[in-house]
Amino acid sequence: MLPERLSRLVSLLSRLPGVGEKTAQRFVLHMLAQDSELPRRLAEELISIGEHLRPCERCGHIAEVTEPGKPILCSICRDDKRDPRVLCIVARIQDLLAIERSGAMRGRYFILGRLISPLEGVGPEDLPLETLRRRIVEEPIAEVVVATPPSVDGEATALFLARELSGTQVRVSRIASGVPHGGDLEFADQITLGRAIEGRKEL
DSSP: OOOHHHHHHHHHHTTSTTOOHHHHHHHHHHHHHSOTHHHHHHHHHHHHHHHHEEEOTTTOSEEEOOSTTSOOOOTTTTOTTSOTTEEEEESSHHHHHHHHHHTOOOSEEEEOSSOOBGGGTBOGGGSOHHHHHHHHHHSOOOEEEEOOOSSHHHHHHHHHHHHHTTTSSSEEEEOOOOOOTTOOGGGSOHHHHHHHHHTOOOO
């Protein structure tokens, strides 16, 4: 029912996570109803992503290329106010952003990019372990906080990292997991309740 050019745009937008065909169609029709400035600026920004954004060479986060030839570092790795002794390991950029929103982590990060998952054919050899080891050797890291999700793959990855780093001088810790704030105990699963009890603190 739409012109071919618009149908192609709807098809492309619907491939984004969380965007179905109806939502993509609503986006396209909204842009058509606006003046030409919004589609033009959106197109320019999308093109610039490939030209000016790269993975951070130190942690894997998103970094902006400022000067050619210089190390590509994200804003977190360039922040001198961060605690260089604490390194938080996460699976994805989305996890890093969630932790940053909490304001609880003042150290730096290392993004694995994936979790060990035999069902998906991802093994330990697929993790960027050499880069991680090099950071531990070259930087004054005293503690590694493993912040992988409390899933089967996340737990397997956390245990593997703990074994791999056991021969180093750094302390390896795991983020606590438990009952969410405002949650009811009757709806919590057994693993979550068990973790909450094991990680209890004195009042």
